[in-house]
Structure formats: C-alpha cells, structure tokens
Amino acid sequence: MKPAVAIVEPKTPGNIGTIARAMKNFGMDDLKLVDPPAFGRDSEAYGYAGQAREDVLPNYDEVSFDHLVENYHTVGLTATTNEDARKHRRFPFKTTDELADSLRDVAAPTVLVFGREDNGLTNEEVARLDEVCSIPASADYPSLNLGQAATVTLYELRELTVPETQLPDVERERADEAEIEGFYDHFGSFLDAIDHPEEKREKTLRLARRLLGRAHPTGRELRTLRGVLRRAMYHADDE
Amino acid sequence: MKPAVAIVEPKTPGNIGTIARAMKNFGMDDLKLVDPPAFGRDSEAYGYAGQAREDVLPNYDEVSFDHLVENYHTVGLTATTNEDARKHRRFPFKTTDELADSLRDVAAPTVLVFGREDNGLTNEEVARLDEVCSIPASADYPSLNLGQAATVTLYELRELTVPETQLPDVERERADEAEIEGFYDHFGSFLDAIDHPEEKREKTLRLARRLLGRAHPTGRELRTLRGVLRRAMYHADDE
Numbered sequence: 001m002k003p004a005v006a007i008v009e010p011k012t013p014g015n016i017g018t019i020a021r022a023m024k025n026f027g028m029d030d031l032k033l034v035d036p037p038a039f040g041r042d043s044e045a046y047g048y049a050g051q052a053r054e055d056v057l058p059n060y061d062e063v064s065f066d067h068l069v070e071n072y073h074t075v076g077l078t079a080t081t082n083e084d085a086r087k088h089r090r091f092p093f094k095t096t097d098e099l100a101d102s103l104r105d106v107a108a109p110t111v112l113v114f115g116r117e118d119n120g121l122t123n124e125e126v127a128r129l130d131e132v133c134s135i136p137a138s139a140d141y142p143s144l145n146l147g148q149a150a151t152v153t154l155y156e157l158r159e160l161t162v163p164e165t166q167l168p169d170v171e172r173e174r175a176d177e178a179e180i181e182g183f184y185d186h187f188g189s190f191l192d193a194i195d196h197p198e199e200k201r202e203k204t205l206r207l208a209r210r211l212l213g214r215a216h217p218t219g220r221e222l223r224t225l226r227g228v229l230r231r232a233m234y235h236a237d238d239e
Numbered sequence: 240m241k242p243a244v245a246i247v248e249p250k251t252p253g254n255i256g257t258i259a260r261a262m263k264n265f266g267m268d269d270l271k272l273v274d275p276p277a278f279g280r281d282s283e284a285y286g287y288a289g290q291a292r293e294d295v296l297p298n299y300d301e302v303s304f305d306h307l308v309e310n311y312h313t314v315g316l317t318a319t320t321n322e323d324a325r326k327h328r329r330f331p332f333k334t335t336d337e338l339a340d341s342l343r344d345v346a347a348p349t350v351l352v353f354g355r356e357d358n359g360l361t362n363e364e365v366a367r368l369d370e371v372c373s374i375p376a377s378a379d380y381p382s383l384n385l386g387q388a389a390t391v392t393l394y395e396l397r398e399l400t401v402p403e404t405q406l407p408d409v410e411r412e413r414a415d416e417a418e419i420e421g422f423y424d425h426f427g428s429f430l431d432a433i434d435h436p437e438e439k440r441e442k443t444l445r446l447a448r449r450l451l452g453r454a455h456p457t458g459r460e461l462r463t464l465r466g467v468l469r470r471a472m473y474h475a476d477d478e
Binding site for chain 2: 018022024025027050051052079095135136137138141144152155158165167
C-alpha cells in the first residue's frame, strides 16, 4: 500500500516541489498534478524539491480529477470539515493519525488528493471522493499551508511507505532484560555496601528501576554504571 | 506544557515564517531566534507566516544558544543521529511520535531547538542539549526541509498544546450503543421479512455488524438506514 499523491490546481510551483520532497522523504514516488502551472528546471518547483528533483518531480503525470475518481480509492485532505452529524455527507471524517491504520488493508490503488492553496477542494470535488481526512489543529487557526499539510499527511503514512528509516533500531540496541536485571541486583548489593537505611531500600530500588526503565539503557551504559558501583563498593569496604 | 520554539542561525526568512505559521496552527506562540537574518514586513518571513504574521512572528525574541541551554529543558531535532550504542553520548534518541508522551510530565520550561537549513545543529551544540529527537523517514532520503521538519514536530505535540481543535468531536457525534443495537435488531427482522436463507442469516448479521462498526455511524445515519429497511419490509409484506 503506497498511495499516489495528487494536487488539484496548485498555483505556486514551490508547493509542488515541497510536496515532491516530502514524498521522497516518506517513501512515495507517484505524483499526479491536475491542471498545474507551467514550471521548468529553473522554477521554485525544482528549487524546493531537494533530491526529489531527480525523480519524483520530473516523473509527475498530468491527469484530470475525473481520472482520479474513476481509477483510485480517493482520500481527500481538508482543513475544516464545516460539517457535523446533521449534514452527514462527509461525516465522520478521519484524522491524519488514523489514516495509516485505515489504509493498511485497502488493496485498491489509492491516491491522496490535496486541494488548491487558497481554498482547497470544492464541495463538489469532496462529494466525489471516497474518504475525507483532516489534520487536527488549533481551532483558532486550523489552516495549514498546502506544503505543510501534505508533509504532515505523508509523515503519518510512513509505516506503510517507508520500509527502512535512517534511524538505528532502538529495540536492537537496548540492553537485554538479563543485563538490566543484573544491574538492579548489583545496585541492591551497592545499597547494602553503603549501609543505605533498611526502610528506604525498597523505595530506592523501585525508583532506580523506574528511572532506568524509562531511559532504555544500552549494554554499554549498564556496564559503565556497574563499573562505577564496583568502585564505590570497593571504597565502602575500605573504610 | 507548551514549549518554546528556537531556530539556530536560520538563513532564509521564508523558513522562519513557515515555522511561525506551524506554531500558530498547533497552539504555540513563543518563538526564539538565535542569530537570525534581518527581515522586515515585506520579507518572505511575513509572506509565509499566514496569520502568525500578526502575533507569533513579530513577537519573537532574539537569544543566544547559551541562553537556551541555561534556562530551558532543551530538545534538539536532528535528521540523522550518526550514532549508535557504541558512541553513547546521544543514544537512545527519541522519535517525534514519542515526543508528546515524553514531555507530558516535564514541568521545566522547555524549548524545541531546530538547526540551520544546510547542516542542522553542530555536534558541539547537540552535546549541550538535554534530549535529541528525530523524524523517522526514508533511509534513502531522510533529510526534511527545515520548515517541513518543524511542522511535523509541532504537529506531534498538538495533544499538549492544542486545547481545542477545529474538528467536531467524533465520539460525541457517534450514535450511542442502544441506537446501534436497535439497528441490528431491525436488520435481523428485515432479513426475516425478505426470507433471507436461514443458514446465511448469522453470517450476514455478523458482516453488517463489522462493516457498520468500522464506520462509526451517527444517529442520523442509522435512522436513515432504518427508514430504508422499514420501506423494504413494507414491500416484502405486500407480495
């Protein structure tokens, strides 16, 4: 499930480039433009596309809105729904954080449809789409810039579209449970060695467990800490 | 918990405006700039700020990096960590989707620190920050544009910073359980009325329940459907 991305009547080439870049950042490559402005290699579209200027952007298809509706499962993005349960045409909508889950099992070719910079998708266009999705934002000013809205939406689909991120695997790097338990045992012996008051012992151990648990320590970090404990216990014996 | 947002040595005023706009979209207002370029009312900073040109942008503070480190819990954003468990200075990092949970209970004033357009934060700067956070993106091209990276990050904090979104409350609008169960009863009577084969009855009811359950129907939608069922049953009796 890797959706295409369509922009309906974008006015500024810069936004096309911004969206192409976000597509490449989040593993998407199929850009569709409905009635785009002319833009060349020296335009802001290419200027804003980053490395997507090499592939996503030049490989775009120019299509009609009808083509999208007829050939794809269509998901439209709108800033405000202007709707509630009393006008049920497009209610309930999805929010961006629900989108990946809801598209995971859709087998049909899917396209995310973004509207114009100034007034988005028309009511007639929205009525022809299969789903509508909104970005939850401040009631005071919910209208994101087109390029920013698309970036947030594509980011939320990364689980479906990015097979491998740039980040090391935290799970893999975290110390295993035996190492972590070994540290707590060692810390308990340390509390004994320094004559930590009996009545505080359990509470202190629990605190250490909570604190370290939150920090997801690596094996290296635990070994460093155990080195410190060993040295402190050696000195405690010494007295 | 409503963090401030700092940009360290931004080069292009447009990015400052883009970030100011995202701040207003996601309920933040305290913008700090470290060594910014000059920009006036006719600059791209104001051009890209949307309604944030009225408040967030003109109210920015110019501060030093030292000021941030000395007065705030600092969270730096970096595209690539270039680090793993063997160089444990900044490992493990957080990812943007973990950020709201991790900051929820931080009582100290907090600032999100974004770096330069071309090469982000220096290693020396990162070493002085309290936490580091990254946006999981495609290993092929993980580097987001500064404004886009900030937008994604601020979006992820909305739970802490946006008291009320522009969207109607889906939970509130969804039909209550009694209405939904009433519909299933009605649908069962409908299957009887149309002589739906006995052996398929349970499976069909289960399917209706699954399908409708996923769709979170409103009371109005259920009443419309029950009107349809009533009419169909009336005609079935008629034959």
